[in-house]
Amino acid sequence: MPFFALSILLQILCVVHLIRNNGNKLWLTAIIFLPLAGSAAYFLFEILPGLQGNRHMRYAKKKAVEKIDPERRIRQAKENIKLTDSLANWVELADALAANGRHDEAALQYGEIVVEPHGNSDGIMFKYARSLFETGDAARAWDIMEPLEPASVNSENNQRQLLKARILSELDRDNEARDIHANIVDKIAGIEARGHYAALLLKMGEKILAKEQLEEIIEAGKRMSRAQLDEDRPIYEWAASNLKQL
Incomplete structure (x- = not known):
């Protein structure tokens, strides 16, 4: 009975959606018969494609696909290159490798791209520096990041500033890193930026300010959806652990 009721409910939902959206009447025949x-x-x-236009739906779907098949984007990028050997497709491959955490390979790929005509845009150079940093080469990453002009889009510029702050911290230029973090921490959504800022403050021995940032992380984590929090769970758990020790 519950299954029958569910099928009837789905049928009604589809008919209502079809009528409201003036859909193809052939669908009505299929739904009825x-x-x-x-x-x-x-x-x-x-119906589902419309739901996928919702930002939260897209985010949840993206994360589900990544968990089920983390290599899918890389394979698709390689297939695209076989079809069209373009700079854009090579960039997509490097981006896919980086997103998969394969920064050694991504850095090599970006390194080949930036020497090509039109391959050394600030956006690509930023990605190159990020992968170099993730491989542990903070010095080379800084050489790339330092001369970059601010991005025209605030969100992109904030991400560049965050990377600069992380690099400076790794190079033990903590005061410079602290100034950048303090300026951008409230401008970046999520808890990653605040986590890096809190880690720097702990490194510098500024426990009171670090505690404030850790508390902000915990409060922000409580407001995040489960899908969003899953991605940043290591940061959330790290913050909770360190907050107990202060």
């Missing part, structure tokens, strides 16, 4: 299969097909091809 093939209630389960027709409704399921309509939901899959007509």
Whole structure:
């Protein structure tokens, strides 16, 4: 009975959606005469794509796909290169490698890209520096980041500043890193930037300020969706652990 009721509910949902959106009337025939299969097909091809336009739905789907098949984006990028040997496709491959945590390979790929015509844009140079930093080469990363002009988009510029702060901290230029962190920590969504700032403050022995940042991380984590928090869970748990010790 529950299954039957669910199928009826799905059928009604599909019919209402079809009428409200003035959809193809052939769907109505399929929904009526093939209630389960027709409704399921309509939901899959007509309703679900609309839901995927929602930012939270896209985020959840993206994370689910990454967990199930983390190499999918890399494979797709390689296939695209076979079809079209373009700079954009090589950049996508480097981006996919970086997103997968394979920064050694990504850095090599970016290194080949930036010597190509039009391959040394500030955006690509930033990605190159980020992968170099993740491989432990903070000095080379700084040589790339230092001359970059501020990005025209605030969110992109904040990410560049965050990387600069992290590099400076790694190079033990803590006061410079602290100034950058203090300026951007409230401008970047999520808890990653605040986590790096708190770690720097602990490194510098500024426990009172570090505690404030750790408390902010815990409060922000409580407001995040489960999907969002899962990505930053190591930061959240690190903050909780360190807060107990202060």
